[in-house]
Amino acid sequence: MASRPVVFDQVKKLMGWCPACKKMAQQTKQPFDFANVTPISGKTGNIPEFRTSNVIFPANSNLVFVLFYISISLLLRYPDDITLFLAGIFLLNTCYYFLYLKTLEAAVLVDKFGVHLHTFRLKKFEIPYEEIESVSSYRLEKRSKKMSLLLVIGGIALCGFFVYIAVAEGEWKPLLLLISLFPLLLFMEKKQKTRLLDMNTQLYIKTRHKKWYEWTPYYSLVTDEASAKELKSFIERHL
Numbered sequence: 001m002a003s004r005p006v007v008f009d010q011v012k013k014l015m016g017w018c019p020a021c022k023k024m025a026q027q028t029k030q031p032f033d034f035a036n037v038t039p040i041s042g043k044t045g046n047i048p049e050f051r052t053s054n055v056i057f058p059a060n061s062n063l064v065f066v067l068f069y070i071s072i073s074l075l076l077r078y079p080d081d082i083t084l085f086l087a088g089i090f091l092l093n094t095c096y097y098f099l100y101l102k103t104l105e106a107a108v109l110v111d112k113f114g115v116h117l118h119t120f121r122l123k124k125f126e127i128p129y130e131e132i133e134s135v136s137s138y139r140l141e142k143r144s145k146k147m148s149l150l151l152v153i154g155g156i157a158l159c160g161f162f163v164y165i166a167v168a169e170g171e172w173k174p175l176l177l178l179i180s181l182f183p184l185l186l187f188m189e190k191k192q193k194t195r196l197l198d199m200n201t202q203l204y205i206k207t208r209h210k211k212w213y214e215w216t217p218y219y220s221l222v223t224d225e226a227s228a229k230e231l232k233s234f235i236e237r238h239l
Helices: 003-014 021-028 058-077 082-103 145-168 173-195 225-236
Strands: 050-052 107-110 114-120 123-128 132-139 201-207 218-223
Touching: 050 225, 058 082, 058 114, 058 173, 058 218, 082 173, 107 225, 114 218, 132 225, 145 173, 201 225, 218 225
Parallel strands: none
Antiparallel strands: 050 107, 107 114, 114 123, 132 201, 201 218
């Protein structure tokens, strides 16, 4: 019976087993990091993306201002009946409310295909890298206290003028229109302050070919300094 363990040990040695193998295997076991070491060129491979919604498109602001100016001009010129005028004011403010909410959906996505502008001129727009000639950014100066004071004085003077023509000349439509705009303006200011932060940098994307309906080949956006640097870096990486 005592020779049986010896026979087992001899069989294990013949099969390549040794008492230190298990301990050595535990000491030499190392973790492995699997990574794609194949070189990536062009638009192939996993290229990181960058997206920001902390952005304003000046083209949207200009478009909304033109539409709003045309609507106000038509509203002040034609309806003489108070009922029709109030209905027109309600319709105008409702449309402008949803139009402004649409502009707040602005976002920029940079991926391997190009630059995607979400709700640029209230629609989705894509700029392929082949169409981009250059990209540049400029720091926006903060509004001075003097300019802010002048704007406040100008607003008070405008309100006083509307009150004067309503009392002296009986022209009540501009005053009613101004009063109806106050809630909308306050809502816009509050929404913009809570959603957008540090809008201090303007980025210009210049394209090689200008569309026939555009004034310039530049696409501009306003965002914070950090996002502007990231966008500029991602775009220039493909140019």
